Amino acid sequence: MIHRIEPDGVYGLPDLVSQISVPDGRRLAFLSGQVAWDEEGRVVGEGDHAVQAAQVALRIDRLLDALGARRQDIVKETIYVVDHEPHLTPSILAALHGAQPPSSTLVGVTKLFAPEFLIEVECVVALPDRKPDEEQACAR
Incomplete structure (x- = not known):
């Protein structure tokens, strides 16, 4: 289980991000930054932040x-x-978040590794518990 905590006395936007996320006894996975490539390596949504976020x-x-x-x-x-502008934030976060938003940082940058990309997202994931036989399968 992941506990999302919004402490008193710390202003935040709890519908958009969680101030604290605490996983109970889980392993963590780190996802590399993801950009708007399709399955063939083509750019999706060039020039459109919301489409790239999706x-x-x-x-x-x-x-x-x-x-x-x-x-x-x-x-x-x-x-x-x-080229972040505040009006872009709701559509970007709406595409990325599920019912309970994670702890999050949004950083405005001048460019990414290639000019056609407008958004890149990296994540830390608390992996769900697995059975011992699943541990063996993932070790291969």
């Missing part, structure tokens, strides 16, 4: 699925946004 979310969902995890298992994310 594609990044799809890629993260696929990585989570490979781990047997879900968006609720993300405990920390860092979102890099090219």
Whole structure:
């Protein structure tokens, strides 16, 4: 289980991000920064932050699925946004977050590794408990 904590006396936006995320006795996985590539390596949504955020979310969902995890298992994310403006934040976070938002940092940047990408997201995931036979399968 992941506990999301919003302490008194610390202003935040609890519908958008959690101030503290604490996983109970879980292993962690670290997802590399994800950008808006499709399955063939083509850029999706060039010039559109919201479309790129949706594609990044799809890629993260696929990585989570490979781990047997879900968006609720993300405990920390860092979102890099090219040419960030405050009005972009709701559509970006809406695409990335499930019912319970993780602890999150959004960083405005001038550019990413290639000019067509507007968003990159890296995540820390608390992996769900597995049975011993699943441990063997993942070790291969």
